[in-house]
Amino acid sequence: MSRERLYLFDTTLRDGAQTNGVDFSIHDKQLIAGMLDELGIDYVEGGYPGANPSDTEFFSEKPDFGHARFTAFGMTRRAGRSVSNDPGVAALLEARADAICFVAKSSAYQVRVALETTKEENIASIRDSVTAAKNAGREVMLDCEHFFDGYREDPEFAIACAKAAYESGARWVVLCDTNGGTMPDRIEAVVREVTKHIPGNHLGIHAHNDTEQAVANSLAAVRGGVRHIQGTLNGLGERCGNANLCSIIPTLKLKPQFADAFEIGVTDEKLATLTRVSRTLDEILNRAPDRHAPYVGASAFVTKTGIHASAILKDPATYEHITPEKVGNHRQVLVSDQAGRSNVIAELEKAGIPFDRNDPKLNRLIDEMKSREAAGYAYESANASFDLLARRTLGKVPEYFRVEQFDVNVEQRYNAMGRRVTVAMAVVKVDVGGETTISAAEGNGPVNALDVALRKDIGKYQKYIEGLKLTDYRVRILNGGTEAITRVLIESEDELGDRWTTIGVSSNVIDASFQALMDSVVYKLVKSNAPV
Numbered sequence: 134m135s136r137e138r139l140y141l142f143d144t145t146l147r148d149g150a151q152t153n154g155v156d157f158s159i160h161d162k163q164l165i166a167g168m169l170d171e172l173g174i175d176y177v178e179g180g181y182p183g184a185n186p187s188d189t190e191f192f193s194e195k196p197d198f199g200h201a202r203f204t205a206f207g208m209t210r211r212a213g214r215s216v217s218n219d220p221g222v223a224a225l226l227e228a229r230a231d232a233i234c235f236v237a238k239s240s241a242y243q244v245r246v247a248l249e250t251t252k253e254e255n256i257a258s259i260r261d262s263v264t265a266a267k268n269a270g271r272e273v274m275l276d277c278e279h280f281f282d283g284y285r286e287d288p289e290f291a292i293a294c295a296k297a298a299y300e301s302g303a304r305w306v307v308l309c310d311t312n313g314g315t316m317p318d319r320i321e322a323v324v325r326e327v328t329k330h331i332p333g334n335h336l337g338i339h340a341h342n343d344t345e346q347a348v349a350n351s352l353a354a355v356r357g358g359v360r361h362i363q364g365t366l367n368g369l370g371e372r373c374g375n376a377n378l379c380s381i382i383p384t385l386k387l388k389p390q391f392a393d394a395f396e397i398g399v400t401d402e403k404l405a406t407l408t409r410v411s412r413t414l415d416e417i418l419n420r421a422p423d424r425h426a427p428y429v430g431a432s433a434f435v436t437k438t439g440i441h442a443s444a445i446l447k448d449p450a451t452y453e454h455i456t457p458e459k460v461g462n463h464r465q466v467l468v469s470d471q472a473g474r475s476n477v478i479a480e481l482e483k484a485g486i487p488f489d490r491n492d493p494k495l496n497r498l499i500d501e502m503k504s505r506e507a508a509g510y511a512y513e514s515a516n517a518s519f520d521l522l523a524r525r526t527l528g529k530v531p532e533y534f535r536v537e538q539f540d541v542n543v544e545q546r547y548n549a550m551g552r553r554v555t556v557a558m559a560v561v562k563v564d565v566g567g568e569t570t571i572s573a574a575e576g577n578g579p580v581n582a583l584d585v586a587l588r589k590d591i592g593k594y595q596k597y598i599e600g601l602k603l604t605d606y607r608v609r610i611l612n613g614g615t616e617a618i619t620r621v622l623i624e625s626e627d628e629l630g631d632r633w634t635t636i637g638v639s640s641n642v643i644d645a646s647f648q649a650l651m652d653s654v655v656y657k658l659v660k661s662n663a664p665v
Contacts, residue, residue, distance in 0.1 A: 149369030183224025240283025274305035313343030324357025337361030408461035515636035565592035600628025
């Protein structure tokens with residue numbers, strides 16, 4: 134029997150951006166949008182063009198997606214205006230997007246109180262806006278805001294709003310649990326009723342998490358008949374968040390109730406990158422990942438000493454509902470050196486680092502990792518630094534060069550225009566095969582100056598780092614006070630477009646940054662097979 138197609142819609146960049154403390158830059162949006170497309174998401178909602186300069190700029194050029202449809206979000210025409218005279222609709226039609234997702238009230242109470250208009254005008258606004266976007270050649274969908282609350286109050290009007298969109302040509306009519314208070318059984322029952330008016334393969338669900346049931350509500354809606362699911366990575370969203378796609382995706386892929394009946398755009402291969410995707414988003418936002426998140430959390434497959442650990446060493450299925458590698462996570466049994474050894478071996482195999490299972494240096498690597506992670510290093514977020522730590526411990530990294538000394542100076546002074554400016558300068562003394570070079574550079578801050586000076590001249594290895602550039606720099610304070618321990622993560626990219634992350638930890642932010650900078654340069658030399 135062929136399986137039905139379910140379509141995934143990500144609204145991290147729009148609804149997720151309403152999370153308290155979350156603010157995406159244009160660069161962040163580009164990175165996240167590309168990551169979602171690569172994962173296999175069908176629709177990536179980029180934001181609300183016309184609402185703010187950042188979103189408007191983001192929609193000035195369509196991303197080069199290989200799979201996803203780039204989607205713009207906005208309101209239907211305002212009451213009392215025509216479509217042609219509504220700047221919000223105009224911004225949507227001008228946006229370089231494949232699809233447009235309108236939002237409109239579907240609750241009589243909300244229309245009366247929030248919009249202060251009539252039910253008839255609200256329905257006319259839906260029809261006019263969907264028709265205009267359809268005539269402009271866009272794929273159109275409508276988010277029926279407050280649908281489930283509206284259906285409870287006035288089901289006839291809620292259905293009329295949804296039907297107005299469908300009959301006007303909307304590809305998807307999305308039923309929204311905007312206040313997040315509806316229970317799963319109610320979601321499923323209401324969806325079944327709606328499918329009597331609109332086919333399920335034109336219906337979607339948008340659930341908020343105010344009762345910690347957004348994922349359950351989304352899956353209940355699928356059982357009820359919808360074939361389009363909206364959500365965000367890591368459940369980002371205002372108040373308590375949205376339905377978490379990092380939980381929904383593996384459930385659809387790995388649980389027979391759904392996997393046997395439906396297929397999604399995320400392949401098995403891409404599912405195995407889900408943990409990395411989840412944690413990359415947190416790193417972009419400079420947030421600590423939720424260790425206890427289902428599927429992708431660092432503790433999702435961790436078992437401590439006791440009967441559980443004893444059983445899982447015999448057969449992981451005793452306490453694991455899935456194999457962690459299917460979502461890119463891994464098992465940890467905190468019970469013995471043997472378990473620690475197996476974890477490190479798994480990481481070495483994943484990194485493609487050759488090793489001998491009987492090499493006693495493996496135990497030294499285990500001890501070194503435990504010591505460093507206790508000090509604040511997080512190698513799950515720094516693949517290149519783990520690679521180098523493993524290779525160094527196993528004796529496989531040559532000393533290409535040695536930094537004998539570096540000095541960083543930050544000075545405030547008046548420039549020639551009489552303006553007070555802050556200037557950073559760094560000097561780095563490097564020994565390359567017995568030859569000493571001294572490089573100095575100014576930069577946009579002390580870390581940038583140090584980076585420029587370090588990479589200015591490393592002798593015969595200079596040609597290997599010409600295409601190296603730093604693409605991101607993130608600082609996290611691990612404890613409080615002026616003597617706080619600082620963790621620095623640096624993302625680098627080479628001329629081939631390959632990216633990697635390195636880490637440094639110290640009570641001195643410059644020292645931590647230098648550790649990460651050094652690892653980045655050395656990793657590039659290792660990656661390039663630079664001769665000693």
